[in-house]
Structure formats: structure tokens, C-alpha cells
Amino acid sequence: MxxxxxxxxxxxxxxxxxxxxxxxxxxxxxxxxxxxxPNGAGxxxxxxxxxxxxxxxxxxxxxxxxxxSMSIAGLPxxxxxxxxxxxxxxxxxxFPNMTVIENVxxxxxxxxxxxxxxxxxxxxxxxxxxxxxxxxxxxxxxxAGLARYVNELAKNLPYGEQRRxxxxxxxxxxxxxxxxxxxxxxxxxxxxxxxxxxxSEIRDLYKISILLIEHDMKLVMSISDRVAVMxxxxxxxxxxxxxxxxxxxVIKAYLGEEFVA
Amino acid sequence: xxxxxxxxKSLLISVWFMFLTFPIMVIRVxxxxxxxxxxxxxxxxxxAASFIASFAWKHYFDKKEKGKSVKTFLKSGHTxxxxxxxxxxxxxxxxxxxxxxxxxxxPFIFSAYQVNxxxxxxxxxxxxxxxxxxxxxxxxxDLGYVAFYAVGAYSYGLLNHHFGLGFWAVLPxxxxxxxxxxxxxxxxxxxxxxxxxxxVTLGFGEIIRITLENWNEFSSGPSGIxxxxxxxxxxxxxxxxxAAVYIYFLMIALTLFTVFVVKRLQNSRIGRxxxxxxxxxxxxxxxxxxxxxxxxxxxxLGATWAGMMxxxxxxxxxxxxxxxxxxxxxxxxxxxxxxxxMGSVSGxxxxxxxxxLLPEYLRAFSDFRMLFFGAILVIMMIFRxxxxxxxxxxxxxxxxxxxxx
Numbered sequence: 170m171x172x173x174x175x176x177x178x179x180x181x182x183x184x185x186x187x188x189x190x191x192x193x194x195x196x197x198x199x200x201x202x203x204x205x206x207p208n209g210a211g212x213x214x215x216x217x218x219x220x221x222x223x224x225x226x227x228x229x230x231x232x233x234x235x236x237x238s239m240s241i242a243g244l245p246x247x248x249x250x251x252x253x254x255x256x257x258x259x260x261x262x263x264f265p266n267m268t269v270i271e272n273v274x275x276x277x278x279x280x281x282x283x284x285x286x287x288x289x290x291x292x293x294x295x296x297x298x299x300x301x302x303x304x305x306x307x308x309x310x311x312x313a314g315l316a317r318y319v320n321e322l323a324k325n326l327p328y329g330e331q332r333r334x335x336x337x338x339x340x341x342x343x344x345x346x347x348x349x350x351x352x353x354x355x356x357x358x359x360x361x362x363x364x365x366x367x368x369s370e371i372r373d374l375y376k377i378s379i380l381l382i383e384h385d386m387k388l389v390m391s392i393s394d395r396v397a398v399m400x401x402x403x404x405x406x407x408x409x410x411x412x413x414x415x416x417x418x419v420i421k422a423y424l425g426e427e428f429v430a
Numbered sequence: 431x432x433x434x435x436x437x438x439k440s441l442l443i444s445v446w447f448m449f450l451t452f453p454i455m456v457i458r459v460x461x462x463x464x465x466x467x468x469x470x471x472x473x474x475x476x477x478a479a480s481f482i483a484s485f486a487w488k489h490y491f492d493k494k495e496k497g498k499s500v501k502t503f504l505k506s507g508h509t510x511x512x513x514x515x516x517x518x519x520x521x522x523x524x525x526x527x528x529x530x531x532x533x534x535x536x537p538f539i540f541s542a543y544q545v546n547x548x549x550x551x552x553x554x555x556x557x558x559x560x561x562x563x564x565x566x567x568x569x570x571x572d573l574g575y576v577a578f579y580a581v582g583a584y585s586y587g588l589l590n591h592h593f594g595l596g597f598w599a600v601l602p603x604x605x606x607x608x609x610x611x612x613x614x615x616x617x618x619x620x621x622x623x624x625x626x627x628x629x630v631t632l633g634f635g636e637i638i639r640i641t642l643e644n645w646n647e648f649s650s651g652p653s654g655i656x657x658x659x660x661x662x663x664x665x666x667x668x669x670x671x672x673a674a675v676y677i678y679f680l681m682i683a684l685t686l687f688t689v690f691v692v693k694r695l696q697n698s699r700i701g702r703x704x705x706x707x708x709x710x711x712x713x714x715x716x717x718x719x720x721x722x723x724x725x726x727x728x729x730x731l732g733a734t735w736a737g738m739m740x741x742x743x744x745x746x747x748x749x750x751x752x753x754x755x756x757x758x759x760x761x762x763x764x765x766x767x768x769x770x771x772m773g774s775v776s777g778x779x780x781x782x783x784x785x786x787l788l789p790e791y792l793r794a795f796s797d798f799r800m801l802f803f804g805a806i807l808v809i810m811m812i813f814r815x816x817x818x819x820x821x822x823x824x825x826x827x828x829x830x831x832x833x834x835x
Contacts, residue, residue: 247717307826
């Protein structure tokens with residue numbers, strides 16, 4: 170399988186603090202890769218570099234799109250989204266005072282192009298596009314199991330459903346690679362199981378790759394094809410889930426020296 | 431149902447009002463006889479009135495809440511829901527028709543003074559709707575909105591004075607120039623949000639006003655520009671009286687046009703991008719929305735209406751000077767948006783009428799009118815902090831049959 174995303178020698182500094190040190194990571198087409206590591210390991214920083222919220226100090230991020238591969242390091246966030254990377258946030262960042270469907274429709278923004286004139290005069294192209302947006306958004310909402318909340322304000326949704334809505338909104342941008350930042354945080358075991366199913370379903374249906382940060386090891390082990398482990402801004406291990414759970418460096422990073430058998 | 435806790439609450443409110451109005455309503459110093467009068471009867475009246483008012487208010491809201499729960503229950507039945515909408519539509523149509531008809535006959539019944547007041551109120555409706563795009567929908571707190579109003583007014587004043595251009599030629603030109611100024615303001619504030627943005631926009635408003643005040647060769651300074659042409663009707667010069675009526679109808683047309691455009695923008699791709707920007711800037715960017723473009727388009731489109739109204743204002747008063755474009759105006763327009771409800775077209779319209787007409791019609795109470803005005807603002811903010819009409823979002827309906835997947 171080809172690499173969809175290759176990250177080589179990525180470095181990110183905050184003042185004197187090196188948050189990411191010479192990080193290499195490759196995401197293959199259609200795989201689910203879990204990124205784990207203790208708190209403060211630099212996982213979310215890595216996401217922010219990928220999505221353009223931070224500008225990495227050095228290193229290369231290369232995305233392979235159907236149009237060819239290109240370097241996306243340092244591009245502004247909305248351009249990167251258009252190239253095909255969508256994300257969710259660790260603390261849910263929905264548009265709270267917009268309805269569920271409007272949240273998802275906002276995600277369609279970068280795949281549509283009605284301008285101000287189109288919005289005012291509602292030409293045939295604008296109407297057609299708007300209908301398409303509504304239809305596509307509703308489909309995605311149904312997939313995420315949120316159909317009964319369509320016209321509800323996002324802030325009124327239960328926590329678990331808000332997490333799903335965030336994934337739905339990210340999917341609306343038609344990504345090649347979906348980044349999920351702790352999607353199971355704060356969910357109970359039933360909701361986590363549903364999320365597990367949703368994520369695999371998304372991968373199979375849309376044929377996209379998923380990179381997720383997660384602390385829930387049960388979810389990580391059951392869902393991911395490969396796992397990468399970070400500690401202090403460095404990648405310390407990478408491999409299949411069962412390999413990782415036996416890896417002594419990983420155990421040391423999580424539990425300390427004395428637990429290494 | 432009347433229950434005890436409601437009565438207690440209303441009682442508390444009435445005591446609170448008696449306390450608040452005590453200095454004005456009860457104490458009166460009589461400077462001639464050098465005595466202080468204590469008007470206890472007034473206090474009892476205030477108490478009774480506020481008790482009844484608060485009780486009625488509460489009752490009304492209880493009823494409304496109950497009505498709501500019935501409606502949401504009905505929503506589950508598909509056909510009933512549709513009927514419900516049809517009813518609402520019929521009601522709305524008849525309401526709009528009555529409003530329109532009364533607007534048409536209004537200038538033929540009432541005096542020129544009344545027509546003028548309403549025209550002014552309509553100008554503020556459009557200004558409110560314009561600022562609503564920037565503040566209410568896109569969430570960019572703009573305290574210098576009056577600058578664009580000034581730009582529009584001076585565009586007409588100067589173009590008319592120097593080049594003899596007419597109202598109809600300058601109306602779109604003024605809007606365009608104001609939009610350009612909107613973009614000009616937009617660029618330096620792209621990175622700012624919240625309080626910082628407010629301060630810079632406030633400064634921008636002052637810069638425009640002070641420039642106009644001091645650049646004598648350009649704008650003839652504080653003495654302003656006089657003898658600006660009124661709008662002509664197919665080249666006809668109108669008398670003062672008929673010109674007022676003509677401008678009134680022009681304003682009605684412009685207001686309808688504004689409402690139409692704003693409504694369409696609100697529920698479009700652009701409108702959603704503005705809303706997303708207001709709700710969460712980081713998430714908005716991560717969803718592929720170009721923040722720069724979105725912000726600039728909000729500033730430009732907001733300024734467009736102010737520019738148009740500036741041209742209108744200059745044509746209506748035939749005289750402009752920088753004193754008409756102080757911070758007070760910006761604050762007034764902002765209050766209209768906040769009082770009406772951020773992002774709500776009908777709310778902003780209603781608030782513009784309330785805030786402009788109230789001080790006008792309270793002239794009879796001369797000394798008290800600003801007091802009333804302030805009291806209404808405070809009471810509004812206590813009881814309905816979200817504004818008269820909170821911005822309802824459009825509901826999308828789908829076939830029930832599709833839902834089961």
C-alpha cells in the first residue's frame with residue numbers, strides 16, 4: 170500500500186521548549202493508525218502542525234492526493250482542509266448556536282463556491298448547489314445517527330452526540346485523511362462501542378485513512394491497524410497493536426522502569 | 431393557576447421597583463416653600479402597578495412555555511407539523527399585507543412631521559440590518575460603524591457639490607465607496623477579535639470624523655456641505671412636502687430590498703461561513719473556511735448599507751457636517767442590534783422603531799424622556815438579554831420515510 174501522508178523530520182518549538190523532535194510518521198491509504206502516548210507527549214501539537222494551526226519549525230509533511238503528492242507544511246488551515254485533511258478537536262469545538270445540519274453544511278463550504286451574488290440572486294447554479302449541500306449533509310447526519318436532531322441547536326445535544334456531530338462535520342469536507350483527537354474522551358462504554366463501529370464504518374464507506382489520538386486502550390486495540398507511540402515529542406515505537414502492548418519501551422514510558430518485565 | 435410562590439415573587443419585584451423609583455416618584459423638593467414633599471401615594475401606585483405587571487408577565491410566559499411543549503409534541507406527527515407551518519404562513523402573509531397597506535396610506539393621513547420621523551426610523555432599520563451582518567451574524571464587534579455612514583453621506587455631498595452628480599448615480603457609488611472603506615478597515619483588524627477589535631473600530635470611526643472636521647479644503651470642515659440636491663423623480667424637482675413623501679417611499683423600497691438581501695445572505699453558504707466565524711474561529715478555519723475572505727466580505731457588506739443610508743441621509747437633510755457622525759450614532763445603531771437580537775431581522779427592525787420613535791414621541795415628557803429610554807433598555811436587558819427576537823435558525827424538513835436507516 171502507498172503512503173497517503175508522510176511526515177519526515179518534523180520539528181516544532183515553543184520558545185525554548187521542543188514539543189516535537191525529528192518526528193517521522195507515515196499513514197497508509199485506508200488504514201486506521203492510532204497515536205498514543207502519555208499526556209504532554211506532543212500528540213495534539215502534531216495534529217496542529219498537520220492541520221496548519223501551527224507552523225512547524227522544520228521538517229516536511231507530504232500529502233498524496235489523486236492530483237499528485239505535495240508538501241503541505243506551513244499552508245494555512247483552510248487550504249489544508251481543501252487538500253483533504255479534516256479534524257475534530259480534543260475539547261469539542263462545534264458551532265454551538267447553529268443547528269446540527271448547519272454545522273455539517275458549514276463543513277461543505279470548501280467543496281462549494283456560491284458567492285455573494287449567487288446567494289442574493291439565487292441563480293440556477295446556486296440553487297442546485299444549495300440543494301446538493303442540504304442533501305449531502307443530511308446523508309452524513311444519517312450515517313452518524315443524528316437524523317432526529319437535524320434542526321436542533323448543536324449546543325443542546327448530549328455530549329456523546331456532539332462528538333459524533335463533530336466527526337460528521339469533518340466528514341462533510343470530503344477528507345482523504347481524518348484526524349480524530351480523543352474521540353472517546355468522556356464517553357461511557359456503550360457510547361465508545363458505538364463510536365468504534367462508526368469509525369470503522371466511515372473508513373470502509375468513504376475509503377479514507379484515519380489517524381486518531383486516543384487514551385482508551387480498549388478502543389485503540391480493537392480498531393487500529395497500526396499504533397504509533399509518542400513520548401516527549403519523539404516517536405518511541407510503531408507497529409501492530411499486539412506488538413505495541415508487549416513493547417518494553419512503551420511500558421517504560423507509561424508505567425516506569427520497574428514494570429518492565 | 432395562581433400559586434403562592436408566584437405571588438411572593440411578584441411581591442418582591444414590586445418592592446424592588448418601589449425602592450428603585452423612590453427618589454423620583456416619592457421625594458419632591460419644593461424650592462419655593464423650602465420643604466420636602468413625601469408623596470407616599472405614588473409609591474403605592476408604583477408598587478401596585480409593578481405587582482400586576484410582573485404577575486401578568488409571568489402568566490403570559492407560562493402560557494407560552496405550555497404552548498411550546500404542545501408544538502414540539504405535535505412535530506412528531508408529520509402532517510400536523512406541515513399544517514402548523516401553513517397556518518403560520520397564512521398568518522404571516524396577512525400580517526405583512528396589513529403592514530404594507532398601512533405603510534402605503536400612512537403619508538396621506540399623517541402630517542409631514544410624522545412622515546419624517548418614520549423615514550428616519552427606516553434609515554435606522556437599514557443601518558441596524560447592515561450592522562447586524564457585522565456584529566450579529568459574523569460576530570465582529572464594530573464600534574465605528576458610523577464611519578461608513580459618513581463616507582456615504584460625504585460621497586454624495588462632495589460628488590454632488592463638485593460634479594453635480596444626482597442621487598441615483600451616487601446611491602450605488604456611495605455604497606461601493608463605503609464597501610471599499612469596509613475592506614480598508616478590515617485588513618488591519620484581521621487578526622483581532624473581541625475587545626481589541628472594538629477599540630480599533632472605535633478609533634477608525636473617530637479618524638473618519640476628525641479628518642472630515644479638520645480637512646477644510648476637502649470637506650469644508652465643521653461648517654459642512656449645504657444645498658445638497660434632493661432626489662429627483664424622473665428629472666422632476668419636487669416641492670418640500672412631496673419630496674418628503676417621495677423619500678419616505680424610497681426608504682420603504684430600500685428597507686424591503688435590504689430585508690430581502692439580508693434574509694437571503696443569512697441562509698446561504700456565505701451566511702453560514704459568517705455564523706461559523708462568530709461561533710468558533712479555529713474550528714471555522716479547520717472546516718476549510720477562508721477566514722480572511724469571510725471577515726472582509728462581512729465588513730464590506732455591512733458597510734455597503736451604511737454607505738447607501740449615508741447618501742439617503744444627505745439627500746434627505748440637504749446638509750451634512752461631521753457633527754452628525756459622532757460615536758453616539760454608532761452606539762445607537764449597536765443598541766438597535768443588541769436590543770433587537772443578534773442576527774434576527776425582525777428583531778432589529780422592531781428595535782430600530784422602538785429606539786428611534788420612543789424619544790420622539792416622549793418629547794411631551796421632555797425631562798423624563800431619556801430616563802424612560804434608559805429604563806426600557808435596562809428592563810429589556812434584565813428580562814430578555816437575548817434581545818426582542820432571538821435569531822431563529824431555519825428548519826429543514828426531510829421525508830420521514832428516509833429517516834429509518
